[in-house]
Amino acid sequence: MKRFAALFAALDRTTSTRTKTRALADYFRDAPEADRLWCIALLSGRRPRRTITTTKLREWAAERAGIPLWLFETCYPVVGDLSETIALILPEPSRESDLPLAEWIARLRALDTADEETRKAAILDAWDSLAPDERFVFNKLLTGGWRMGVSQKLMTRALSQATDIDEAELTHRLMGDWTPDTVSWAGLIEAPDPTADLSRPYPFYLAYQVDGAPEELGPASDWLAERKWDGIRGQLILRGGEHWLWSRGEELITERFPELARLRDFLPPGTVIDGEVLAWDRQDETPLPFARLQPRIGRKTVPKKLLSEAPVILMAYDLLEWQGTDLRGAPLSQRRETLAGALSNLPEELPVRLSPRVAATDWAGLAEARAQSRDLGAEGLMLKRLSAPYLAGRKKGDWWKWKVDPLTIDAVMIYAQAGSGRRATLYTDFTFAVWDGNALVPFTKAYSGLTDAEFGEITRWVRKNTTERFGPVRAVRPEHVFEIAFEGIQQSPRHKSGVALRFPRMARWRKDKPVSEANTLHDLKAMLAQYG
């Protein structure tokens, strides 16, 4: 645990990504293999289950420190973190331990089935053999609150430095359904057996938004343009007679979309398709709004009714593996051709479509096609270089999203609420309203889009202009207009205004606009009629 606690401290006291990467790479070079695996697991969200309630931990810690519980509770808000509070109030340990991280985790997991007395004894014993910085990390394991300020990307880069294995290759190896119990360091990192985990997906290639004029990307003929569909990006894997569907967040979502199972009967094993799961109107051959897909995301198994109300298809973008061969190094033009071939002559009722190519041959034509996106239920265009391989992660150069401009509406701020975590001292969560005659009707919340300085300014204003309080929420004088940007609008009986927005955020603080010039409910309804 000493080594891991030292790593945590090193990561914690710097904001430099280079220093962090170096500290992690050192750890991956010299920590015990089982510890390295756990470190990767923790940093990629594979944490052990929480077995002990925080109420118990507070009680035991206060008791061990010889202080009453009220004093513990007085300390907690001063420190701001439960794991740290416990680590700080406990007396100095009476001994040392050089048990490695993996061993501590194993001990914790063994407590899963233990009775309370055994658990308490084990935790007190652990606290008594760990130094304060080790205790802090240990408590984080106990409470499951892991945030080490290390992205998966940074971790993979460090791992690459430590092992001399290519970063993209490592990203691939780290994907899938493994835990430190099911793999070894060698099996996961050094010499993975490709057949060991048939479900393992490839890292997704992600695009940046076009930042200049698209003409700067060179001749339009170098590019494949297709619609940017608004569904769930997914990777369908057909191997060994089985199939798996992975979301972009590396979550297995196979069970949620059982209709895709039929594809096993028509596509050969050794096929991996990158695509978008869309709710689909089979009559019109058009996508249904994202809202129709939503009820299917939340549940593990899908009732029949939902299956018929919101049937899905896989809109196929790309072919990553064909007949068991990794195609990612081949140019897109070739992958698309193979994909088109694979999907041709399939029965119409199969839930798969080839994402159509937008036919325009020059930038002006593409711009025109992009302008129609909303009417087609798409978010804009995707531009992919025909000669490019399929890369791993978010990379600039070969893939771009060229989204339509967001919809906007000018609204009045009427309620404010403090943020959480780092922003707990600022008012960052606001409710906005539009005019309905002389009344202001709330229609959306937004909490992002302003600079820190603007949040500071509005916070000072909120404190002085509160008219009423409802718990943490403050009603404020309707004095400020904000331009709210959003990606879509849907009907919603749950909202007073009758509409719900997708991805609302504050695009601008319209200090130039008087409240009387904010938009109206009528304007919102008109948008709903056009784009809903």
Next chain:
Amino acid sequence: MVLEFTEAGLYCPAADVHIDPWRPVPRALITHGHSDHARPGHGAYLSTGEAAPVIRHRLGDIRLDTVRYGETLRIGGATFSFHPAGHVPGSAQIRVEVGGEVWVVSGDYKTVDDGLSEPFEPVRCHTFITESTFGLPIYAWTPQEALARDLNAWWAETAAAGKRAVLGVYALGKAQRILRLLDPSIGPILTHGAIEAVTEVLRAQGLSLPDTIQITAGTDLKAHPGAMVLAPPSALGSAWMRRLGPVSTGFASGWMRLRGVRRRRAADRGFVVSDHADWDGLNAAIAATGASRVFVTHGYTQSFARWLSEQGYEAGVVETEFGGESLDEAPEGEGAA
């Protein structure tokens, strides 16, 4: 009452004197030279001989008499004596006896020996007036040897990386305590003017401190590679830092115990050290006085008084205008200004 709590500060009616008053009074007994205890405007001052030079340096031409530690002094109907508080060089607790009843005003204090200040001496009393700047069980200080090791390791590492180490420290007490811990074989020690001034005063009264070089407009910084720079906390991140080139920054303060504070200060390193007592220090000091009544002045007063009550003391909170250990900002819920 031996002492009363008045608008101007702690007042002894039997002697007609105040202790560390915050409003101008005719006669003031001063525990130590920090600005929240030694304020300008009093008619006459009394302090230990060891505290006097700094008080004079800060307050200029004042009427100041001095006493030796342990010397008894009869003023009116009260007997006074000054005893080491271990806080900074010259700092004292003031013992007041009236008609056989003994009170001790501890000012600011710490119980660990910092190797520089006269070590804290427990004084038996009936009523003890204590601070509680760090009066929560989350505060525990790094032992002095470990602190020295950590500081010098950071300095050496920073120097080896071709950078300067810049440490934010309090000008009176903390700076000189740190100076004594630094290993001059690592490199030169540079100081901000505010720190050099106080250090010079203490040197002049005979404290042995390593050589320092004050940074002035004319200082050729290139001539001092691998230096440790001591500066007041407020100088870190200010325009003053710019000419120092590549640096690694650190703070030396009790608040550095908290990760949240370390992160907010965005310093590269935090060293947990204070000239105030930590939780164990406060409790041990209070127990050693044998006092049955305790008044808590500045810090986490409410909760510390409640804790003391539960331990069997007759405990109360007294509002004062004493400050704690300032780091420009202290964590929320912290009572000291």
